[in-house]
Each structure stands twice: as structure tokens, then as C-alpha cells.
Amino acid sequence: MSVNIKDVARIAGVGISTVSRVINNTGIVSKATRDKVLSVVEQYNYVPNNNARNLKATQSRNIALMVKGITNPFFSNMIKEIERQVDLRGYPFMIYHVEDGTNEINAAIQLVQEKNLCGIIFMGGTYDHSEEKFRRLNIPCVLTTITAQEVDPSIFSSVIIDDLKEAYKATKYLISLGHTAIAFMAKSPFLNETTGNRRFLGYIKALEESSIPYDPQLVEDCEYSASSGFSATRRLLNKGRGVTALFAAADTIAIGAAKAVLTAGLSIPDDISIIGFDGIEMAEYYHPSLDTISQPANEIALSSVSLLFDLITGQSVNQHIVFDAVLIKRGSCKNPGMKRVF
Amino acid sequence: MSVNIKDVARIAGVGISTVSRVINNTGIVSKATRDKVLSVVEQYNYVPNNNARNLKATQSRNIALMVKGITNPFFSNMIKEIERQVDLRGYPFMIYHVEDGTNEINAAIQLVQEKNLCGIIFMGGTYDHSEEKFRRLNIPCVLTTITAQEVDPSIFSSVIIDDLKEAYKATKYLISLGHTAIAFMAKSPFLNETTGNRRFLGYIKALEESSIPYDPQLVEDCEYSASSGFSATRRLLNKGRGVTALFAAADTIAIGAAKAVLTAGLSIPDDISIIGFDGIEMAEYYHPSLDTISQPANEIALSSVSLLFDLITGQSVNQHIVFDAVLIKRGSCKNPGMKRVF
DNA sequence: TCATGTTAAGGAAACGTTTCCACAAAAAGC
DNA sequence: GCTTTTTGTGGAAACGTTTCCTTAACATGA
Numbered sequence: 001m002s003v004n005i006k007d008v009a010r011i012a013g014v015g016i017s018t019v020s021r022v023i024n025n026t027g028i029v030s031k032a033t034r035d036k037v038l039s040v041v042e043q044y045n046y047v048p049n050n051n052a053r054n055l056k057a058t059q060s061r062n063i064a065l066m067v068k069g070i071t072n073p074f075f076s077n078m079i080k081e082i083e084r085q086v087d088l089r090g091y092p093f094m095i096y097h098v099e100d101g102t103n104e105i106n107a108a109i110q111l112v113q114e115k116n117l118c119g120i121i122f123m124g125g126t127y128d129h130s131e132e133k134f135r136r137l138n139i140p141c142v143l144t145t146i147t148a149q150e151v152d153p154s155i156f157s158s159v160i161i162d163d164l165k166e167a168y169k170a171t172k173y174l175i176s177l178g179h180t181a182i183a184f185m186a187k188s189p190f191l192n193e194t195t196g197n198r199r200f201l202g203y204i205k206a207l208e209e210s211s212i213p214y215d216p217q218l219v220e221d222c223e224y225s226a227s228s229g230f231s232a233t234r235r236l237l238n239k240g241r242g243v244t245a246l247f248a249a250a251d252t253i254a255i256g257a258a259k260a261v262l263t264a265g266l267s268i269p270d271d272i273s274i275i276g277f278d279g280i281e282m283a284e285y286y287h288p289s290l291d292t293i294s295q296p297a298n299e300i301a302l303s304s305v306s307l308l309f310d311l312i313t314g315q316s317v318n319q320h321i322v323f324d325a326v327l328i329k330r331g332s333c334k335n336p337g338m339k340r341v342f
Numbered sequence: 343m344s345v346n347i348k349d350v351a352r353i354a355g356v357g358i359s360t361v362s363r364v365i366n367n368t369g370i371v372s373k374a375t376r377d378k379v380l381s382v383v384e385q386y387n388y389v390p391n392n393n394a395r396n397l398k399a400t401q402s403r404n405i406a407l408m409v410k411g412i413t414n415p416f417f418s419n420m421i422k423e424i425e426r427q428v429d430l431r432g433y434p435f436m437i438y439h440v441e442d443g444t445n446e447i448n449a450a451i452q453l454v455q456e457k458n459l460c461g462i463i464f465m466g467g468t469y470d471h472s473e474e475k476f477r478r479l480n481i482p483c484v485l486t487t488i489t490a491q492e493v494d495p496s497i498f499s500s501v502i503i504d505d506l507k508e509a510y511k512a513t514k515y516l517i518s519l520g521h522t523a524i525a526f527m528a529k530s531p532f533l534n535e536t537t538g539n540r541r542f543l544g545y546i547k548a549l550e551e552s553s554i555p556y557d558p559q560l561v562e563d564c565e566y567s568a569s570s571g572f573s574a575t576r577r578l579l580n581k582g583r584g585v586t587a588l589f590a591a592a593d594t595i596a597i598g599a600a601k602a603v604l605t606a607g608l609s610i611p612d613d614i615s616i617i618g619f620d621g622i623e624m625a626e627y628y629h630p631s632l633d634t635i636s637q638p639a640n641e642i643a644l645s646s647v648s649l650l651f652d653l654i655t656g657q658s659v660n661q662h663i664v665f666d667a668v669l670i671k672r673g674s675c676k677n678p679g680m681k682r683v684f
Numbered sequence: 685t686c687a688t689g690t691t692a693a694g695g696a697a698a699c700g701t702t703t704c705c706a707c708a709a710a711a712a713g714c
Numbered sequence: 715g716c717t718t719t720t721t722g723t724g725g726a727a728a729c730g731t732t733t734c735c736t737t738a739a740c741a742t743g744a
Binding site: 002047048049050051052054055070071073076077079080083084087092093094095096097099110113114115116136225226227230255256258259262263281282284285286287289 | 344387389390391392393394396397412413415418419421422425426429434435436437438439441452455456457458567568569572597598600601604605623624626627628629631
């Protein structure tokens, strides 16, 4: 059994409130008393009980990150950075993972009431039609990598990229190289307001702008994983529609797609060009290295945390920050139908 | 402000303890009263405050996972499965990430006192010479993927593979193919009691058994990431020691190594054989697919959680479970110096 | 009828904090 | 030398639960 504040007070021969004042650096305490208390704290290894603290405190200091899709390497890096940033500010931080299929914002509401949070960051998931739920949350909340478009923007913050614009950029790049049979792969491309859908809309917009007819047969719905990208690409190739380029809405998908292409005996980029999305390390170290739309993961993480703290301390009102992603060319895309000359 | 148990009691016209009995399903409550309380709970969306609960409760129900190295994809999958398993049992679950460089068990001690945990799972990190700290933890604790060898085994549990044995297996496989200049890459191979060290010892054992002299120049210390594996392999190749096979103590490293080999214009496996460790998805979808020692991640996760619950409920004493890993051959290893005939 | 047991429900203490309030002693202002 | 302020400290209420203890009503068995 560990010591509590009462024990410390008794041992140090002071009142409970004095101990509290010392460990919280509040109020006035004489140097002598402070030193006495601190030495007892040190000696008996006293750590304040957070449950009691949070229970009493009007406002807690607990910050949570709610993530859906923890297996996506793009997310793990952001998680790490967010953790670091929150830690730097000395706030208790915990990560919660919600399973695919469960509603993340319902889970968050429960969490806020249970754990007395003072701020929450969301990563992954979908949040439209959640206006009432956001209001119920009633604490500062920042959405990263996704936004809720049909929700009153003054009740939440977001730090994102413009998925539609960036997907448009990727597709436009393929078109500029001369491709017209461009496949698209994402999770739930037809489900309104998902990330996959926004990227799909960017893809469509680029096609339309260049008067390339949209062929639904070239769009595959798949999970954000290599295995899923692999099977989606096999299905696609089997359709025999003469695809010359693949735009995968995630690097994990792109890697599975590349494997399917290479396994089929085709060459990248001579037979098929591939571009991914996110900018994970593996896309760079794949062979061939894969072109991608690289998100500024670190900036997003940094900005999310600093925005959240500004909201918590009342130094800012809700806002929506949009970062630019960068098209990184590594050679997995080229003109169609022209074998590379060595 | 959300409703509390007192509000519910008042609105339902019953006592506080009755509400508590209803929501916890303890003691005797008449059907009529129960229904009345539940309808109020439903209507006012009452969620018990966990801080108060934990504060009062002799034994909490909080379970934490402490992970070091969240960016390793091998870990993310295990995290997901552990989360699922704990959730299934209805216990609150939180994930904590400790940064490289911080002591995970010190962080855990603080956490246990702060959050009133009833059980903890460790993933990654090192735990030797922590006997006193384990005792201080004083709650059931399960180490996954790593064990503390110099600590009294009765004060903690572990669910692991035998790193030395499996690394021996990998090295032996390369030797059996005819390789003698076998490089080894891991994180901290010379730092006692790390995972990297155990795998290094397995590598050494296999070499010794086959009377292959150990060449320290063939061992590279690197992080568990593709970029780190890439630069380590460049260093290695630049030494010009005629390496024909590479054993990377992690698939992430193996992928970086493969890229370095391919970038140097060499072929896998014709010029250099590569075998990794862990069994992550990316190793399979790399091109060429990489051989690996595949850990039974799911079984480890399942077994860790079920063991932890047995410990919490007193149905078991501390034990140490060792799973077997599997050598998966995908073609990235072959005899040295014999170009493949097509 | 009376003792006993069972079912149902409420009151109140306790968990470990923070914080408001009270109070004493010392310092300061006149 | 008196009031007023400042400094330093302790007591106790409150946070929202759980749980032990008590009480009350009612049924049971002799």
C-alpha cells in the first residue's frame, strides 16, 4: 500500500492542506516547511492519486487521443509525436483505440464523463451528423486528418489536409503523364464524408476536368492495408480494362497494389504507374520506391496539440487549419505505353 | 454538467445505494425499482464517474498497456488485438506510450499509483535489474515479447518467444544454404538483456556450432526502422567483406536492408540472401517477398490478456509462456554464389 | 402469536484529494 | 500601542462513488 497525503502530513508533522500546497506549488508556504514536506515526499515516494485529484478538481488535466485504425503506420508516427508534445506540457495523456465498426464519438462521450478529460484529439473515423454529440462532449476537441463538414465549425477544431485537392493533384499528375485508364483504390470511396470519399471526389474532379469518362469498374473499395490493396489490384487486373495507372488513397494500399502488379509479371512504371498517399516510410523503401502524396504528419501533430492547448487555456477559439501535402516523385510513375530506355 | 448518481436517485425517487446496486448488478433490487432507475439512467444519459469509482473501489478494473516502440508495425497489430481482448471482458483499457530513452518501469510505477490499475501489460523495453521495481508495482503484470531474466520469475509473468532459439534457427538456415559471411543487424546487439542481444546470441551460437569465425565487422547496430536498416546495410556493403547473407532482427530492418541491396544494383537472393524477424505484413508484400521468422502475434496477444485476467482473478500464479516462431520461406534466401537459372 | 428469515431499500462512512475558511502570529502603518 | 495587513498554517467540506450497516415490511414455520 502506498502512502497518501495524510501519511505525508502526519510524518512531516504538518497539516494536509500544507502538503497539498507544497506539491501543487500554490499558496504560501515557508521555506522550512516546504523542505520538510518535500523530503518526506521524496523519502516515502509519495505520488498523488490521480483519481482523487480528478474527482475533486473542477477542471482536470487529462488529455486523450482517440484513434481508429492504429495499425496504419501513418497513424503510429503521428501518435508518437502527439504523445511527445502533450508530455512536454506535463499533462497526463492516454491513448484509446476504437475498433472498426464502433462509433468513435459515442465512445468519446462516455470516456469524457468517465475520466474527466479536459481535451481530446481524434484521429481517423468519421464525424459527420455528430453535431449534437460534439455539443455533449463539451470540451475542446481537435480532429486530425479528418473533418466534419456538415457540423457547425464553431464547436470543434480540425487540423487537416484538403483531401479532395490533394487527390486531385495526384490524379492530375497521372493525367499529365498521359494516362487515361486510371484506377482508384480507397476505403469506402462511395460512403459519404469518409476520407476515402473525399479523395475519390478529387479523383473524379480531375477526370472530369480533362474530359476523361469515369469508369466505375476502375474504382475498388479496399481496406487500408497491403493485403487488401493486393487483392483489390488482382480483381482490377482481372477485369482486363487496360489500366495503365493506379492511384491508391493510402501508401499501404499502394504497396499491396505494387506487389500485385509485379507478381503479375508487369513492370512499374513501364507497364503500370502507381502513386500512393500519406508518405509513410515503407513507400520510400519499397522497390521500386513509390510516388506519393506526402502529408506533413509532424506539422499536423504539432499543430493539433498546440491548438488543443490554446483551446483549453482559452487562448483561442475553434479553428480549422489546413496543411498542404506534397507530391513526391520517386519514379513509380511515367508516361504510359513507352518502355523506359536505358 | 452531467448528471451524477445523486441526481439519478433523486429523480427516480430512490436512495443512492439503490442506484448503485442497479448499475452494478449487485445486491437485491425489486424489478419495479430496477426498471425505474434504469429508465432514468437511460433518459438522462448517466455514466458513472470512473474517478470516483476507482477512488472508492478497493480493487479497480483498469488495465493498461505500456508500450515502447509504437511505430513498429509488429507492435501495432498486437496492440489492436490486446485492446480487443480486454474490451471483450468489459474492463476499461488504456494505452500508454513511453519514449525511447525513458525508463518504462519507472513510468509504470507512477501510473499504477496515479490511476489505480489492477493489471498491466508491457510491450517492448527492457526489464532486467528491476526486481525491486516489480515488487513496488504490486499488481499482476505480464511482459509480452520480452522477459526479465535476472528477476525472480515468481513476481511477474511473461508471454514470449525464445529469441535466442529463433535467431539461431534463422542463422542456421542461412548456414545450411551454404553461407558463411552472414551479417547481423539489430538494435543494441551488445547491450545485455535487450531483445537485440538475445537474437545476437542466437546468431553467435549458430556460427560457433558450425565453426564459422565470428567477425564483429559484420554486426551492425541499428534502430527498428527501414531507414535505419538501409543506412546500416550501406555501411556494411561499403566495408567490402563479401557478405552473402543478411539476418535482420526485425522485418522493418530487413526491408531497409533489401532496399540498400537492390539500390546497389545487387539482386536478392542471387547476390545476397535476406531474412528478417517478426512476420509483419510488409515483409510479405515487399518485392521480393522476404523470408522471416514469424512470431505468433495473435496467440501472444490472446495469451497475454487471458493470463493477466487469470492473475487478476487469482485463478493462476505467475507463469512464463513460450511460443514457437515459424521460419517462413518466401524466396529471399538461396545458396550463395549460384545465379538462379530461369 | 411470536421468533426467525428473507427481501428491499436507505443512511452514512470512506476513498484521497483540493480549496475555502478560520485563525494565529508576525509585520506594518499610523 | 493600537488597528490593519500579511504570512503561514490547519480544519473541514466537497467531489461521486461503493459498501457496510441498519431498518422495515412481509412471509414462514413452530
